[in-house]
Amino acid sequence: MGQTPASARDIASLRKRLEAYMERNGLRSTTQRRLVTEVFFRSDGHVSIEELLSAVRRHDPRVGYATVYRTLKLLKESGLAHERHFGDGMSRYEVHAEDEHHDHLICTECGRIVEFEEPAIERLQERVARRYGFRLTRHKHELYGVCPPCDRAARGKAT
């Protein structure tokens, strides 16, 4: 599923896309940038800047906040990362695989994030947009609720 880190083959392709983008824009491949992007590509799920930075710092403790922010901005611009806001106050980032698209189910108890795809919903969205004459560019669809383990725990405690 989408929660698992990108495979070796995927990472090679991500690296390649990034290099192409950087070359095209006269950007430089620095030690820190390589480190941050590699850690990001291998991360699973939906990382925050904090999480990313502390993972990066395990390899090189001198890397600063700003570099991580700037590198993720670059990844967004190059289309390799998606920025998400799940209402916990900070941005989270996930690897953007060229083709695939999904939305999210979020557990309000433990913060677990599950990805889902539902083509029927996508089609209906297009219909809604057409109804109002909008040309759709993107969307955000998040379902908030309680995941099975948390729900069991809650029911256990109550009564």
Added chain:
Amino acid sequence: MGQTPASARDIASLRKRLEAYMERNGLRSTTQRRLVTEVFFRSDGHVSIEELLSAVRRHDPRVGYATVYRTLKLLKESGLAHERHFGDGMSRYEVHAEDEHHDHLICTECGRIVEFEEPAIERLQERVARRYGFRLTRHKHELYGVCPPCDRAARGKAT
């Protein structure tokens, strides 16, 4: 439609719900609180704190930011307001009519917000949640795109 201010009857009911909530919780009905809530109930669409505060200050210039924030927190907690985040960096609030539910189409050019309802999508959401065993509590569904006037303007300029 949902964009228009609540009618006189609605406002009476909102006021009543708020009073009940305040009484239940031993809260006090102050001049500022009444002013902020009245302005909010009469507002149409999706107000930001800034917009709300400046509307409030037209009636009483001494009211401070903190009061508006605190009053909106109260309105959220009492279930009378919904907080929304459309990615422009600040929270927006809308009156939460007991029964009705809708989602949003947002124009990325001019910021226009259109509300929509699509029961078929709601049903599919439930199905997705069931698929993963989640007990759904709420959701966020936003479609971003270009509204008809902006789209026309864009096409006019190009080519």
Added chain:
DNA sequence: GTCGCTGCAAAACGTTTGCATTTAG
């Protein structure tokens, strides 16, 4: 007279930016 509320200003939060220094090309 309580105790909750207000207004102010200060702090907090995640994020961005200016600048001197380092480093890739």
Added chain:
DNA sequence: CTAAATGCAAACGTTTTGCAGCGAC
């Protein structure tokens, strides 16, 4: 050598909070 990238700390915009004084009940 030049221009881009780094790391730090300071600035940012939004939201929250501490506190002395005020006002509802």
